[in-house]
Amino acid sequence: MRLGDRRISTSSIEGPPLIVTIQPTTGWVSLRLRDFWEYRELLYFLVWRDVKVRYKQTALGAAWAIIQPVFTMVVFAVFFGRLARMPSDGVPYPIFAYAALVPWTFFAHALTQATNSLVGSASLLKKVYFPRLVVPLASVLSGIVDFLLAFAVLILLMVWYGVGFSPRLFWVPLFFLLAVTTALAVALWLSALNVEYRDVRHSVPFLTQFWLFATPVAYPSSLLSEPWRTIYGLNPMVGVVEGFRWALLNTESAPGPMLAVSSLASLTLLVGGAYYFRRLERTFADRV
């Protein structure tokens, strides 16, 4: 033996011996969620990096998280609330719009960031193995900090307008979860597509703008009558936005069946997106 007695280092060996088989895969493949779980720490670090870096070298720093929804609210309040006299389910229009803009801004940002996430991490994809799902998920999750800041302003506005808090408040996390799921679902489709077709990147601003008007942010969904209101829930963001208003502003229209439709639509998009992503994942390193 060349190097004399060899010591086998076992310091980093954890768990049973691992056997990995590498072979070409075809068609629809398993999601390998276990593998994904193994890499949860990487997910944590990527989210942490995005949060840390986001407002580095900006003068206003984290204020940006608030500026965008607040200013949009002001514009909406002037044009839709004052000039167009848009109905707002009996609550002051500014807070009516802002309660919807908070989850909406999170969603729109998550979509933009996550769509570019794979292409932006090209050097990682080409040099290191890890479940690629981590990348868009980290992008979506890193928006939570901004969401919390904007949400704090929402609480202040509620106090200012004297909107009473009710136990419905405890439903908010659930509606937010729906927003996260929807953002991730759409991001999985778009980020994977963006690797092959950079057209996607250019279409996202247009898509979010279009989606904003297809979602009852500036107007109440109560403008529609049943059964159209429930069908409207096929856009999962409808469930999110109306859910927020119901839980925080005590609007009359309980989301009910509309929320069920939204959740189902979101989950379908998510599962489909995850499989589609896994299917394209094997060519990412070669194409990005």
Add this chain to the structure above:
Amino acid sequence: MSTIAIRAENLSKLYQIVGAQPKYHTARDRIVNGLSSLFQRNGRGGARRETFWALQDVSFEVKHGEVLGVIGRNGAGKSTLLKILSRITEPTTGRANIHGRVGSLLEVGTGFHPELTGRENIYLNGAILGMKKAEIQRKFDEIVAFSEVGKFIDTPVKHYSSGMYVRLAFAVAAHLEPEILIIDEVLAVGDVSFQNKCLGKMEDVASEGRTVLFVSHNMGAIANLCTSAMWLDNGRVVARGDVADTVGEYVKSAAGASPSETRRWKRHHGTSGGRFVDARLLDPNGNAHTTFEMGETIVVEFDVEFSRSFRSVDMSVNIKRADTGVAVLHLLNQDCGFVFEHISEGKHRFSVEIPKCLLYPGTYKISLWLVAAPRMGLDHVPDVLTFTMVDSGCSKRTIPFLPHVGVFHSPSIWREI
């Protein structure tokens, strides 16, 4: 646990080169292409797509504790092989079984973020390379010490000098401790002293009994670190086996021309009258060799053609390390009292024997000098021969011969008095 760490069976990888098209295409391109190829069967639309096999039917096994050097020209498929084994890309056909946790190091500093501080990047990069947070915490001080960035650890890395950046990046990578380590040419970073430090670290890793796959163009490093080698050419395995033989064959082929092709010699002519016309390396039995084990006898043989007679000439064989350029031996005909006088016109053959050569493992280059007394340079051919030394077990040491602490080995006798 099985003794096999990696078993690859018929691994192949097909790449499509999209000829004149832009690097990434848009959906419109795709549609236009699809339509045009619909209308012109076997037309240009189809012909534009070329394919090439980056790897073809590559099968091999690596045992636990083996340090395998992968060598070959640029584009031979070495990096593709490492990418497949690191699971970055899938093979087109074939399969590989890997027993154990794999850590791959295809680049240093992957995922470094310029806005983050050195400290933050250590955590981020460590996580990207597959280390657990607790593991990074445990090794943190060691990593900082190794990187020599010291007090700048809390400065954003965008303010680092490129040397500091690379040192920090390598320091994180060097502390990765998987059972199987896959390394692409990453040692070529930093200044010479840091490179030596990296090499030393690599040697530690290799001597710890970990399985290592190591791609490098530095035959010295391969000869130093590896216990076996595999030579790839055009995506196929040309040779696989003992590091000495494989590196030897590769060096011989990479030299392109056989040493006797004297037209390729870069000459520094002196006064005309005599010149080297051929040179070769032999073992004592007269067989041509380019790889020698430490302790083997090396014979340098060369032919000199004189166009006139000389009263006396002197010759020298100079040997230097190929990687650092450090001169290590200067051998003269006078060393053994051999004088060469009353030389007749015509071709003469000489041989220089270096008995039991104990040069450290690595690649060396030989230059030849021919001088007519007194001080009249006749011919000088630099770097005319290349050979590689490999460790033979001539010493009972358990660590490798480290090129930054020595160049020539000598037996030594140790005792307590």
